[in-house]
Amino acid sequence: MSAPSPQSARRTVRITIVLLFAAWLVDYADRLVINLVLPSLGTEFSLSRGQQGLVVSAFFLAYALAQIPGGMLADRHGARRVTLWALLVWSVFTALTGLAWSFAVLLVLRFAFGAAEGIFPPAALKVLVERTRPEERMAANGLIMSSNAVAGVLTPLLIAPLIAVFGWRSAFFSTAALGVVVLVAVRLRLPTPLPRTEPETDGGRPGARGVLRLGMVWRFSAMMFGYSAIVWGFNTWVPSYLGEEYGVSLTTAGALVAVPALAAAGATVAGGRISDRLGGHHRKVVVPCMTAAAVLLLLVAFSTSLTGFLAFGTLASVAVALCYMPILAVPLSGLAPEQVGVGSAVVVLGGQIAGMVVPPVVGALADAFSFQVAFASLVLGAAVAAAMALLTPQDAASFRTATGTSPLPAPAKEPS
Template identity: 85%
Template structure:
């Protein structure tokens, strides 16, 4: 198969980025809706903050368990096919959540929803790797993953008034409909993979099992855990904090939450560009950024005014968001394309374990002590991320050496 023209390759990248941006936007919006409806669920079903945290954790438990199977499915059956099935099934369970009538039913539906969404991240990363060159991959992924922050802006602005007007169930019905729309767009317009042009890294025999035995991949998973502990511990409880501690309406809380989310969107894009320019070397970004994040988290936790909380929380979000693309840069450039599904699933798994474990812990700390203690505890996530950034390989060659593959790969065969 002849190589595509530069113009055709750029078009493939642009369309892929646009479609994955839309898919991730819906993915993240569907997750964020639960944070906005927690006060309503607590009131309707008489739930403590600990029980509300369990609703969030039910999603992340299934989401975490589905990561590695999702990567295996993407490697075996194709990333595009798995992406489409994920969009279809998670949209269905999002809609069904709107019919929940008890705490137990909410737990079951959120678990099923998490399993459906859990196969998506490794498939989406594999879709991107198949349609981009290594030198543009993190910048492209930064644009795609800025969708998470954009969803953090749009979801509270659009969904909070919807909840106020029509009730919490309407939020799930509307986001499910959006998921179906994106499903159709991906089905119709996702381009075919580009011919492989980069050298093939030396790979280990054994496929998925070999990747799962790579200790270095699990260290990157721990790095993602530290990052995600801050993101999910903070974002889950900010709307409830604003309502409980400052007496603002849910719509106003949604507007205030949008401020740090908008700043985070730019930071994620910047982090992707920095990663491409550095060729990895994530400690240069993560260690100083997490030091700043730690200081800002403490200032946020003990801010005496609503303005201070928003300002310091926004600065913390920017510092943390700069680290997202650097976490992924080295694994995605060091793994062979046929290993990306499972390998990226292991890395992402660390984030989902954090999403499962941290929200109920933060909620329990808020119940037992205060929101101040709960938010201050998130500094531990910054410490974990900084330490793991120092303990992981800093470029693709050293990553391959750590996996037992050759750091000096032979040229790849031309794609057929």
């Protein structure tokens, strides 16, 4: 395959970024909707906070279980195909959630929805790797993943008023429709992959299944667990906390949480650019940012005013969001393209386990003690992320050495 022109390569990267941004935006919006409707679900189905947390966890259980199979499917059958199937199936189950009539049905539908979305992250990361150069990958991924924070801004602003007027079921029908629109766009416009530029690896090195046995990859997964414990433990319960503690309506809460979400969007993009500039070296970002986040989370937990809660919460969101791209940088740069599906699935899996475990734990702590104790407990997530940042390779070369995936040496030149 002949090398594409620089202009053609840039166009491939731009289109890929736009399409994956849209897909991740819908993916994350579909997940955030449940946070907004939890009070309505609690009232309609007489659910405790612990049971409401289980509705969230049912999604993350399936999401976590589907990560590695999703990576294997992407490596075997192609990232584009798996991405399209994920978009289609999760949109169907999002719509079906709007038809739920009991707590048990909610759990089943959220589990099925989580399985459909769970195969998407490794496929989407592989789509990106196939269509970007290593030196631009984290900046591109930072732009794409800022969609999560943008969804955090738009979802409450758009969906909360919809819920207030038409009820909680309308939220799921509307986001399902957006998923279908994005599915069509990806199907029609996703560019073909760029020619491979990464060095070939020795055939005796770990293959896709062998990646699962690499302890170093699981340390990155643990780092992602710490990051996501804060994100999901905090974001899941903020609307409920604002309503109970300050009497804030759902619509107003949606507008208020847009502020830290927008700040996190900018921090995610900045984190990607910083990561590319540092060539990895996530320790330089994760350790200081998670230290700052731990202090800020304590200030959030024990703030005595709404203004203080929002100010410290916004700063904590920025500190945590700066860490997201650095956590992914070294594995995505160090793994060979044929290993990216499974390898990225392992890393992302840590985040999904956090999403499965932490919301009900935080809800149970709030029930047993207070939201102050519940939010303060998230400091443990910052400690885990910082510790793993100190125990992992800091660049692609040292990652390959540690995992036995070093590139083949260049062939010897013929003597003249």
